[in-house]
Amino acid sequence: MYNGGKIIIGVIIFVGLVTFPFLYSGGKTTAKPDPKVDTPEILKLAENERKCVEPKAYMKGEHMKMLNEWRDWVVRDGNTIYTATNGKQYTMSLQNTCMKCHSNKKKFCDECHNYTAVKPYCWDCHIEPKEKES
Amino acid sequence: MSMNRREFLKIAGISTILGLGGVSAVHGLRNRVEASQISPAPKALKAKRWAMVVDMSKFKKEEDYQRCIDACHQVHNVPNITDNPKHEIKWLWKETYEHAFPGTEDEYLSEEIKHLPFLVLCNHCDNPSCVRVCPTKATFKRKSDGIVMMDMHRCIGCRFCMAACPYGARSFNYKDPIPFINEAKKNLEFPTRTKGVVEKCTLCYERLATGLQPACVEASKGALIFGDIEDPNSGVRKVLGARYSFRRRPELGTRPSVYYII
Amino acid sequence: MLELAIKGSRRYWGLVIFLLAIIGVGFISYLYQFRIGLGITGMSRDVSWGIYIGQFTFLVGVAAAAVMVVLPYYLHNYKKYGKIAVLAEFLAVPSVIMCMLFIFVDMGQPLRVLNVLLHPTPNSVMFFDMVVLAGYLFLNILVGWTILGAERKEAPPPKWIKPFIYIAIAWAPSIHIVTAFLYAGLPGRHFWLTAIMAARFLASAFAAGPALIIILCLIVRRFTKFDPGKEAIQTLGKTITYTMILNVLFLGFEFFTAFYSQIPGHMHSFVYLYTGLHGYSQLVPIMWLSSILAVVALFLLIFPQFRKNESLLAIACMATFFSLWIDKGFGLVVGGFVPSPLEKITEYWPTLPETLITLAVWAIGFLVLTILYKIAVSVKEEVVFDKYGEKQVQTE
Numbered sequence: 001m002y003n004g005g006k007i008i009i010g011v012i013i014f015v016g017l018v019t020f021p022f023l024y025s026g027g028k029t030t031a032k033p034d035p036k037v038d039t040p041e042i043l044k045l046a047e048n049e050r051k052c053v054e055p056k057a058y059m060k061g062e063h064m065k066m067l068n069e070w071r072d073w074v075v076r077d078g079n080t081i082y083t084a085t086n087g088k089q090y091t092m093s094l095q096n097t098c099m100k101c102h103s104n105k106k107k108f109c110d111e112c113h114n115y116t117a118v119k120p121y122c123w124d125c126h127i128e129p130k131e132k133e134s
Numbered sequence: 135m136s137m138n139r140r141e142f143l144k145i146a147g148i149s150t151i152l153g154l155g156g157v158s159a160v161h162g163l164r165n166r167v168e169a170s171q172i173s174p175a176p177k178a179l180k181a182k183r184w185a186m187v188v189d190m191s192k193f194k195k196e197e198d199y200q201r202c203i204d205a206c207h208q209v210h211n212v213p214n215i216t217d218n219p220k221h222e223i224k225w226l227w228k229e230t231y232e233h234a235f236p237g238t239e240d241e242y243l244s245e246e247i248k249h250l251p252f253l254v255l256c257n258h259c260d261n262p263s264c265v266r267v268c269p270t271k272a273t274f275k276r277k278s279d280g281i282v283m284m285d286m287h288r289c290i291g292c293r294f295c296m297a298a299c300p301y302g303a304r305s306f307n308y309k310d311p312i313p314f315i316n317e318a319k320k321n322l323e324f325p326t327r328t329k330g331v332v333e334k335c336t337l338c339y340e341r342l343a344t345g346l347q348p349a350c351v352e353a354s355k356g357a358l359i360f361g362d363i364e365d366p367n368s369g370v371r372k373v374l375g376a377r378y379s380f381r382r383r384p385e386l387g388t389r390p391s392v393y394y395i396i
Numbered sequence: 397m398l399e400l401a402i403k404g405s406r407r408y409w410g411l412v413i414f415l416l417a418i419i420g421v422g423f424i425s426y427l428y429q430f431r432i433g434l435g436i437t438g439m440s441r442d443v444s445w446g447i448y449i450g451q452f453t454f455l456v457g458v459a460a461a462a463v464m465v466v467l468p469y470y471l472h473n474y475k476k477y478g479k480i481a482v483l484a485e486f487l488a489v490p491s492v493i494m495c496m497l498f499i500f501v502d503m504g505q506p507l508r509v510l511n512v513l514l515h516p517t518p519n520s521v522m523f524f525d526m527v528v529l530a531g532y533l534f535l536n537i538l539v540g541w542t543i544l545g546a547e548r549k550e551a552p553p554p555k556w557i558k559p560f561i562y563i564a565i566a567w568a569p570s571i572h573i574v575t576a577f578l579y580a581g582l583p584g585r586h587f588w589l590t591a592i593m594a595a596r597f598l599a600s601a602f603a604a605g606p607a608l609i610i611i612l613c614l615i616v617r618r619f620t621k622f623d624p625g626k627e628a629i630q631t632l633g634k635t636i637t638y639t640m641i642l643n644v645l646f647l648g649f650e651f652f653t654a655f656y657s658q659i660p661g662h663m664h665s666f667v668y669l670y671t672g673l674h675g676y677s678q679l680v681p682i683m684w685l686s687s688i689l690a691v692v693a694l695f696l697l698i699f700p701q702f703r704k705n706e707s708l709l710a711i712a713c714m715a716t717f718f719s720l721w722i723d724k725g726f727g728l729v730v731g732g733f734v735p736s737p738l739e740k741i742t743e744y745w746p747t748l749p750e751t752l753i754t755l756a757v758w759a760i761g762f763l764v765l766t767i768l769y770k771i772a773v774s775v776k777e778e779v780v781f782d783k784y785g786e787k788q789v790q791t792e
Contacts, residue, residue, distance in 0.1 A: 073172050075285050078278050080178070080343045083171035091175070096323050124328040125286065127211075127320065220440030220742065229738065236739040237661065263583050269522035270511040290511050291434070291504015294522050296444040300584025300737045306444060306504065308435035329433035330504025383737075386583040 033111040039103045052101075053084045064120070067094060095126050103129040177345035181362030183260065183280035184337055185370045185391040186348075187379065188253050192357035199228050199253055205353035206255075206335070211326045213314030223305040225335040226255045226350055234382060253358075255350075256303040256335040257382060257390030258282045264295035264304065273332070280391065281337045291330040300386050304334045363391065400774040401767045407619070408770060415763040422756015425749040426501060434504055437750040442742035443733040445502070447726060447754055452498035454604070454725035455761075456525075456575045457597060459491035459532065461605015463568035464635050470561050476628045482547075482772050483616070483624065484609055485540035488568075490764035492533040497757045499526075521577045528571045535564040540768075548775045572597050579728075584737040587665035590653070592646055597724075599643035604720040606632045606639070607713035614710055616769065622776045626706075633709050637697040640716055644690055647723075665731040668741070678743045679730060682722050689719035 042050055052059050054066070070092040073079045082092045091097050102108045105128045113120060137145075174180075193199055206212070206226040215221050228251040232239045239248055262282050264273050272288040273295050275281070296304045310329045320326075324340065327333050338348035346352070351360040361368035370393070373379070379393040404412075429436050439446045465484035469477035500506055517523045539560055546553040576594035583589070610632055613624040654662040667673050669683045696702045696712035703709055735741050746754065 071287055074343075075283065075287070076274070076276075077172075078174055078178075078276055078339065078343065079172040080175045081173045083173065085171075092172070095325060121328070125325040127322055127326060130322075218435075220442075221435055222441055224441075233738040233740060236737070267520055267522065267582070269517055269520040269526070270508075270515045271517050272511070288508070288511055288515065289505065290508045292499075292502070292522060293444040293504070294520070294578070296441075297585065297732070298582045302442070302736055302738045305441055307433065308439070309433040328505075329435075332504075383584065388583060 030115060033115040035109075035111055036104060036107045037102070039101065039108075041101050041103055051086075053082065053088075053090050053097075055085075067098075067122075070094070094122060099129045104131060105129060106131060175343050175345075179342045179345055179347070181279045181368075182364035183362065183391065184258065184342075185361065185363035185393065186255075186258075186337075186351070187359040187370050187373050187393045187395060189357050189359065189373070190250075190252065190394060190396050192355070193251075193253065198354075198357060199251060201353045201355075202226060202253060202350040202358065203228070205349040208319050209321050209324060209338075209341075209349040210336075211315050211321055211324055212333075213311035213326075214316065215311070215314045221308040223307065223311060223333065225305075225333070226253065228252070229254045235380075236383075252394065254301070254303070254382070255392065256282060256337075257301055257388065257392045258335075258337055260389035260391060261387060263298040263300070263386075263388055267294045267298045269294065276339075279342075281339055283336055283339065284332065284334055286325075286327055286331045286333060289331040291332065293332060295332055300383050300388065301390075304332050306330075306332050400771045403774075404770060408766075411766055412763065415759045415766065418759035419756045419763065422752045422754075422759065425752040425756070428749055429501070429753065430506070434502075436747060438745050438747045440742050440744065442736040442740060443730060443744040445729050445733065446744055447729075447746045447750060448498045448502035450725040450729040451754060451757070452495050452502070453575055453578075453597075453729065454721055455491045455495045455498065456529070456572050457601025457720075457724065458605045458608060459488045459495065459529075459536075460568045460572040460598075460601050461609070462488040462536065463565055464602050464606050464639075465609065465632065466561070466568075467565050468631075471565065474631075476625055476631060479622075479776070480609065480613060480624045480628050480632075482540055482544050482776075483612065483769065485536050485543075486768040486772055487605070487609060487612065487765065488536040489533065489540065489768060490761040492529055492536070493764055494757050494761035495529055496533075497760060498754075501753055501757065521574060521581065525571075525574050525578060528567065528574050532564070532567050532571050535560060535567060539564055540772075544772055544775055548778070569598055572601050579732065585732050586659075586661040587732045590650060592649055596643065596646040596650075599639050599646055600720045600724055603636050603639040603643050604717050604724075606636050607716040610636070610713045611710065611717070612765075612769070614706070616773060620773045620777065622773045629706070629709070630704065633697065633703050633712075636713065636716060637703065640690070640693060640697060643720070644694065664735050664739075668734050669727055669731045673735065674741060676734070676741045676743055678745060679727060683727050686719045686722035686727065689715040689722075693719060 037050075054062075059066075070082065071094075073082075074092050080091055080093075082090045084090065099105065105123075109120075203226050207214070210225060212225050213223050215223055230248065231250045231252060232248050234252040234254050258281055260280065262273075262275055265275050265282060268274070269292060270288050270290055272285045272290070274283055274285070276283050291306065293306055296306060307327055307329045312326050315326060338346070338350075341348060347360055348358075351358045359369050359373055361370040363370055363374075365371065373395065374393060377395045379395045381390045381393055384390070437446060437448075462484040465477050465481055468474035469481045500509065503509060512523060512526055539557060542557045543553045573594045576597040579585070579588035580590060580593035610629055613629055617623050651666065654666055664673060668676065669679055670687075671677070672680050693712045693715035696708050696715070703712065730744050734743065
């Protein structure tokens with residue numbers, strides 16, 4: 001084999017780099033996130049009123065895009081009212097609508113975002129709700 | 135087909151770039167939220183073009199100015215940066231006559247007028263030079279009511295708008311502003327800003343949307359008159375029709391929407 | 397051809413490591429700026445652009461100046477420039493890279509840089525500047541690389557490159573005109589609001605850029621076996637003479653308009669820069685240094701007997717380069733902000749981290765330049781006869 005030594009060293013380095021994340025975490029798995037919707041604000045609502053602006057599955061998959069659109073509609077177009085698919089109307093506001101119900105940012109936002117290692121910059125500016133230490 | 139390694143790599147590289155670009159373009163189109171069910175709030179205040187008249191005859195005491203400034207800065211979480219005046223953030227502030235209206239003073243002007251403080255803010259120009267220069271449309275003139283808006287999400291912090299504004303109305307966040315906001319007086323309904331973006335008066339677009347007058351106008355006890363300049367029956371038009379008014383640097387063609395009467 | 401860059405003498409590697417060290421220090425400073433914000437610089441609410449944008453402005457000129465060699469060579473078939481055309485093109489590449497880096501380090505939100513492409517805004521000169529700079533970078537890499545590649549194979553350059561060469565020639569002044577328009581269209585900034593700004597930019601660029609090319613040619617001749625040619629250097633010296641005269645004339649026109657009209661707003665910035673205003677005079681010494689250097693340069697350039705002496709020409713080029721570097725890379729930008737449109741004075745001076753970042757960007761530029769010149773010179777050393785069959789003069 002030409003340059004056998006070099007190739008073998010290269011292969012070892014490559015394997016090392018590729019497996020590093022697994023070796024580094026020691027094969028542990030992070031607990032699956034479990035976002036909670038049991039904030040006092042939500043529990044105050046009647047059972048059949050406990051609904052987000054759009055269905056749960058849609059919110060789970062598309063909330064980031066929805067927030068981006070809300071942002072542009074409010075800041076750029078001056079439209080502040082969102083009529084949901086069920087006909088209910090909401091004021092489009094992260095701080096004043098979303099987080100009024102989901103007042104548990106640590107449990108509701110951060111847990112999934114940490115798990116999937118995304119770092120949304122919403123909270124660089126937007127003020128997070130005050131959470132009671134539990 | 136004969137192809138050497140060099141050509142193969144070139145073609146492979148170019149197809150990868152095109153492929154990735156194409157996929158992301160399709161992705162972007164497909165995933166827009168399928169919703170056009172949006173509308174302005176029914177009780178929102180509406181105008182063709184908002185304007186403000188500053189009635190200087192009603193600003194007599196220090197307190198008359200401070201009340202307006204505090205109302206604005208508190209409701210918008212404007213940081214109070216005192217450790218370095220170079221990094222100051224101002225939306226609404228006092229400027230003496232000689233600085234607010236440079237070039238109009240003469241050598242025999244009384245000291246009193248020369249140093250008379252005027253309340254100044256973004257002029258929400260009808261022909262804004264800041265909007266013309268912004269490379270990302272982060273600052274733009276709202277078509278609906280002429281407000282010169284700031285989209286702090288989009289601003290890249292190039293500060294071209296600060297060079298273009300002849301009124302010094304724009305402030306840049308040279309550092310994280312949050313430590314300089316009084317925690318006790320923080321308005322939890324309005325965002326703060328992050329370092330590296332430009333900010334300025336937005337004519338309280340968020341209050342107008344809920345049917346409220348701008349915070350400074352509300353606090354001014356009639357010294358600031360606010361209304362639609364294109365409506366001949368509005369308060370601002372009545373004042374402007376009855377009294378002599380002037381604007382800051384009208385010769386620059388920016389057509390400010392803030393008027394002063396003495 | 398890239399492999400030529402990794403085979404070099406100890407001196408070559410020494411230079412590379414030295415530049416990498418400066419880059420490293422600047423990079424650490426940049427991380428600091430990235431974390432804290434632009435507050436670590438000397439910029440302020442009133443002086444919202446500083447040395448970063450100044451250097452950007454100056455370097456766009458250096459990049460554009462390649463055309464002073466490329467145009468006579470390709471359009472007028474001035475064969476003496478055959479040896480240095482690639483050197484000029486390869487100076488444009490690192491210059492544009494430095495321009496882009498200076499814009500980048502000046503941004504408050506650098507991670508959002510792609511917003512410029514996501515939300516294209518044709519009415520913004522800044523947007524245009526990004527577009528033309530990127531285009532110019534592409535053109536120069538393409539043209540320089542193709543021609544050098546052909547030269548290495550001792551073949552004439554391919555025909556398809558011709559249109560790109562002509563486009564690049566027209567493109568070069570356009571990048572600097574657009575950069576002048578960044579300044580010349582802003583209401584309320586009297587110092588910049590002048591129609592001659594673009595012309596002055598071109599004149600100063602076509603003096604400073606070729607001055608740097610001559611200095612680089614002399615360095616290349618000193619340290620390698622490649623000789624760019626005495627005649628090419630002398631002709632370029634004549635170009636610098638005329639453009640430098642034009643540049644000083646244009647500056648004089650500005651003085652005339654400001655001081656004969658006696659309009660205060662037009663005079664204030666000049667007064668601030670050259671004598672100080674209301675007791676603020678931080679920039680006065682360097683502006684006078686720039687003026688003295690300009691006089692020295694003109695004196696040496698205008699008289700042929702001095703210009704023909706290569707050592708004196710080298711001094712004249714250095715004087716030209718540094719005079720314009722101060723004038724355009726610093727005074728021009730800061731002068732526009734002082735006094736502010738509200739006629740207040742806030743002074744500006746770069747801080748230490750800001751200076752280190754600036755040095756690092758220059759070091760990156762020199763590193764790219766070193767590598768490109770290493771490749772170009774290695775190719776040229778191999779080819780003893782140029783494509784016009786003229787034997788190259790050996791100095792040793």
